[in-house]
Every structure is written in structure tokens, then in C-alpha cells.
Amino acid sequence: MEYDANTLYRNAVAKGQRLLNMMLASDSVAGSMLDPPQPSASNQFLDQSSLQDWGYTRALHPFEGFELKFTDTLTALGLSPPCPGTMHIRDLHATPTIHEGASYPHTLASFTSYIDRTNGLLIASHNHSPAFMLAESETSDCSLPQLRHWSDIAYLQWTDPRLHPSPSTLPRYVIRLHISNADTLAVIDRILADYREEHRYWVPDAAGLSWDVETEEAKALLGTPNGSGVAWMLVQRKGELGGKVVENVTLFWDHGGFGDLGDGRDWPSLLVRIGDVEGEERGG
Numbered sequence: 001m002e003y004d005a006n007t008l009y010r011n012a013v014a015k016g017q018r019l020l021n022m023m024l025a026s027d028s029v030a031g032s033m034l035d036p037p038q039p040s041a042s043n044q045f046l047d048q049s050s051l052q053d054w055g056y057t058r059a060l061h062p063f064e065g066f067e068l069k070f071t072d073t074l075t076a077l078g079l080s081p082p083c084p085g086t087m088h089i090r091d092l093h094a095t096p097t098i099h100e101g102a103s104y105p106h107t108l109a110s111f112t113s114y115i116d117r118t119n120g121l122l123i124a125s126h127n128h129s130p131a132f133m134l135a136e137s138e139t140s141d142c143s144l145p146q147l148r149h150w151s152d153i154a155y156l157q158w159t160d161p162r163l164h165p166s167p168s169t170l171p172r173y174v175i176r177l178h179i180s181n182a183d184t185l186a187v188i189d190r191i192l193a194d195y196r197e198e199h200r201y202w203v204p205d206a207a208g209l210s211w212d213v214e215t216e217e218a219k220a221l222l223g224t225p226n227g228s229g230v231a232w233m234l235v236q237r238k239g240e241l242g243g244k245v246v247e248n249v250t251l252f253w254d255h256g257g258f259g260d261l262g263d264g265r266d267w268p269s270l271l272v273r274i275g276d277v278e279g280e281e282r283g284g
Helices: 005-024 027-032 049-053 068-076 130-136 150-158 182-198 216-222 225-235
Strands: 056-062 087-093 097-099 102-104 110-116 121-128 173-176 209-212 244-252 269-276
Touching: 005 182, 005 216, 005 225, 005 244, 049 056, 049 150, 087 150, 110 150, 121 150, 150 225, 173 225, 182 216, 182 225, 209 216, 216 225, 216 244, 225 244, 225 269
Parallel strands: 121 173
Antiparallel strands: 056 087, 087 110, 097 102, 110 121, 173 269, 209 244, 244 269
16 A cells, blocks of 8 residues: 555654654563564564574675775764774575475575674665565565564674674664665655755755654654664564663765765665663653
8 A cells, every 4th residue: 555755754753653662661561562462572583593594694704994985974973983893794585494384485685784893883785675575576475584674684693603792782873874765765855855944055964964763753764664673673682682772863875985876876874873771661
């Protein structure tokens, strides 16, 4: 079902508020907010063995460094340049699997990230989920693997035991780079249209626009396909790492600093800042 832009935006705001409530709640309360309700919001995909079980192959390589222009973008965002030891990691869904008698074909889905654990930074680039790949192939009669969401793959990438230093928590900063999802772009267009009514001469830049998570704009971005994955990663990992919450969302443009975008378009990106849940549970 297709929605008009206003309905899409309102739905994103409502979803962002629901995800915020779940991040701020205890694990059991967050579980009760699921559909259908569950005793816990915890996720089953916590172990690296899940990747092989569901047909993923991982490639892990040292990453020498970003282009100077993208390093300047990170500086404009208030982030540190990448440390030595930053890794390039890619998971490819390349192997068919069988679970409980059901067959799950390979989809060639891929998830690519750059991980700088020292600075608490995960940059998600070039991500195509199993659902996206099957839709692109116009295949409708295949079963999707249970391990198929970016939030689960990103967590398993962040916790790869070969990376250093050892992770004591989730990332403090997550970048969803060069967004092309149509629903996310529609929400971004709505936000920018409203912003330009008051800031007529504003132009997109590396520093971007930032909103506290309690604002409508941040909730709208959090409720998009690209923003919600970060929230789900936090909601479903309370038992392992305690309460974490999105504190701030920044919409920015690096103007090609992260390599060649390929089609000449300057895609927007999201930076999500993460902190600890403090004090009593909040809701809204």
C-alpha cells in the first residue's frame, strides 16, 4: 500500500516515538510493546555462529584510511578521525540453508561497514537486505532467512572477536551513509521543505542539521527504514549491554567525500549519537 507524503511522515514520527519509548523502557516492558507482545525484547541473534547458520560469508580487511575530504566531514560532525585498526567488513548472503525442513535460498544480500571501535564509530555503507534483493529479482515465492535485518548484522559485525579493542558496549556513533531508500528520502524531503521555509538560503553541508531525539524531526528520522535499524539494535540488546538510547540525529551531506557515488547524485546521510539510559523510565 502506498501512502502520500504527509501520511508517510506522520507514520514515521509515530514509529520513532514508539521506538524511543522502547529504548527508554526496561527489557520486559519493551517486550510487551512488541507485536505480538513478548516477555523480553531480546534478540536471538547474539552469537557469531548465526552468520554461517543462515548462509552468510564474512570478509574482513584492515582499512588504511578515508579520503581526506571525508575525514574533514567527520571533523565537521564533531567526530575524531579514524584510528589505526579501523576495519572494513562485509557479509554476503551467498549460501542456501535448510532449517527445520524448510529451504532458504541465497539472496546475494550484502551488508558493508567500516568499524572504528576505538572511537566508537560504525559507518554503514552499501547495504542491500535479503528482502530488497528478492524484490529486485521479482521473486515472490522464496523464504527470507530469519537473519535478514541490518540491525542484527550490524551488531554481529560490531562484536566480531577479531576486532580490537574488545567491545564493552554498542557503538556511540552510527552513520548510515548515502541513503537511497525512497521512504527515508521522502521523510527527509518533508523535513527540509519545512526547514527551508524559515532558512531560505540554507544549503546542505557536512555539518548538517541536528535534532535532539525528543524533537519531531528526530523522531521522524528515527522512524524511517534507515533510522529504525539503529533503534532496534539498541532495543534488542538490553540484556547484554544495558539500556542505550538515541540522543541525537544529524542529517548531513559529505558531497562525495566518501568516494565516487557512481551516479552523480549527492545522497544525504544520517549520524545517530547513542548514550546511556539514565534515571527512571520515560514514555510518551
